[in-house]
Amino acid sequence: MNGGIPSKERSLLLDAPNLGELEKEYLCRCVDENYVSTVGPFVGEFEERFAAYVGCARAVSVQSGTAALHVALMVSGVGPGDEVICPALTFVATANPILYVGAVPVFVDVDPETWTLDPRGVERAITPRTKAVLPVHLYGVPCAMDELGELARRHGLTVIEDATESLGATYQGRMTGTFGHLGCFSFNGNKVLTTGGGGMIVTDDDELGGRIKHLVNQARDPQKGFWHTGLGWNYRMTNLEAALGLAQLQRLPGFLEKKRDFVGAYREILDDLPQVRFQQAPEGSLPSWWLPSVTLEGTASVSSAQEALRERGVPTRRVFQPLPALPQFAPFAKGTYPVAEHLFARGLNLPGSTCNDDGMIRFAAEALRRVLSEGDQ
Known part of the structure; x- marks a missing residue:
């Protein structure tokens, strides 16, 4: 690692386990x-x-x-x-x-x-x-x-x-x-x-x-x-x-602290971008933030942004497919599910593995900021 930039020896990880x-x-x-x-x-x-x-x-x-x-x-x-x-x-x-x-x-x-x-x-x-x-x-x-x-x-x-x-x-x-x-x-x-x-x-x-x-x-x-x-x-x-x-249970408090710090870092760097909307916590809650998640709004292309991030060494994952669209559940679908469909179309999970450190998460956030701000998504 050098200034938070992932090296060949240590890559950003999306959701890998932390074992020691x-x-x-x-x-x-x-x-x-x-x-x-x-x-x-x-x-x-x-x-x-x-x-x-x-x-x-x-x-x-x-x-x-x-x-x-x-x-x-x-x-x-x-x-x-x-x-x-x-x-x-x-x-x-x-x-x-x-x-x-x-x-x-x-x-x-x-x-x-x-x-x-x-x-x-x-x-x-x-x-x-x-x-x-x-x-x-x-x-x-x-x-x-x-x-x-x-x-x-x-x-x-x-x-x-x-x-x-x-x-x-x-x-x-x-x-x-x-x-x-x-x-x-x-x-x-x-x-x-x-x-x-x-x-x-x-x-x-x-x-x-x-x-x-x-x-x-x-x-x-x-x-x-x-x-x-x-x-x-x-x-x-x-x-x-x-x-x-x-x-793992003994180490859980440290894992949770890290994940919450990661979301804080993402918000610090990305909150002012109009294209980025974070998943929000309800009042009175303290999430575990298993996977930090955002939607990319406006004209931003989610698939292009995901590919541009991958080229920069930042792994991401698309939000879950709404279940009523799947073959085994389609017979039970009633009407439409506009919010779920929008989140699937525009949503991304960002690196949240506790194997990462603060510098790596900030690198990921800055990479997303550049991808969106430079218009090369």
């Missing part, structure tokens, strides 16, 4: 103690520490964020014919589990400022068949959980939070994932905290947490040998993954 000596130490403990599969102490310890971190009664580890959402829907009694409201703009894994359980996804457009589920749209979408609401804290920005929670209480709906991208974010002083009946997290390699894969379900209902723990272990009753009480899943996390998670 602590992770090696925990993984070596796993190997040395011969606890590499699903039996051993690391999984339980990770679940306990995670529950304590987010402030809930119970956390149950699983194989992925998708698995977490699938189990959450199943134990909430969502099934064929039920409707589940979810945002039109999110990763496909939010809505796929709705189809897994035979339910109907009902897509609602997102708020143009926060890019998260619009409570007004949710209220209009509720019908007698609505069973659950599945808000997504997109890119680490919390939803308006007070409004969504009030709607759910009024209509008797289950709230399942997709907090897969928002570990460490808070709304009204509470961690995302703890407002609903169940909260789901992902630890994929590009998330704020990684276990290589894996996920977590959290709840304040200890009995429900116990039931989930039972179901993700093939619904096996360990007191009766190979006796399985019903249909279950092999969704267990391994000790290797949990060991990695324990190390």
Whole structure:
């Protein structure tokens, strides 16, 4: 590095995991103690520490964020014919589990400022068949959980939070994932905290947490040998993954501080440009800013800007494709989703990996500024 300019030895990274000596130490403990599969102490310890971190009664580890959402829907009694409201703009894994359980996804457009589920749209979408609401804290920005929670209480709906991208974010002083009946997290390699894969379900209902723990272990009753009480899943996390998670959890405060500093640097350099609009945080929230995200407005060509940034060594990613446009969800689309469609057309995710440093992020921001200001996008 020289003055924040990425070198061949150290390139800007979009969303790569940040692994170091602590992770090696925990993984070596796993190997040395011969606890590499699903039996051993690391999984339980990770679940306990995670529950304590987010402030809930119970956390149950699983194989992925998708698995977490699938189990959450199943134990909430969502099934064929039920409707589940979810945002039109999110990763496909939010809505796929709705189809897994035979339910109907009902897509609602997102708020143009926060890019998260619009409570007004949710209220209009509720019908007698609505069973659950599945808000997504997109890119680490919390939803308006007070409004969504009030709607759910009024209509008797289950709230399942997709907090897969928002570990460490808070709304009204509470961690995302703890407002609903169940909260789901992902630890994929590009998330704020990684276990290589894996996920977590959290709840304040200890009995429900116990039931989930039972179901993700093939619904096996360990007191009766190979006796399985019903249909279950092999969704267990391994000790290797949990060991990695324990190390990452210790480093999480530093990761979050870095990500918030990165967004501050981007705003400092780009906020005055009329072409750039940042994803906004709702009042009373502190996002985790998993991926710093902007839209490029006016005449700026998003694809040309992305290519010009790539040539300068700045990786970016397009915002998620609105789900109603995908083949498996097109039959459930109703009308148009103008905000989601605009964000997809104009949105970019900027480098947010904590492997970067402040100088590298400032280089990325200055590069985007030059691309837009010089008109070579």
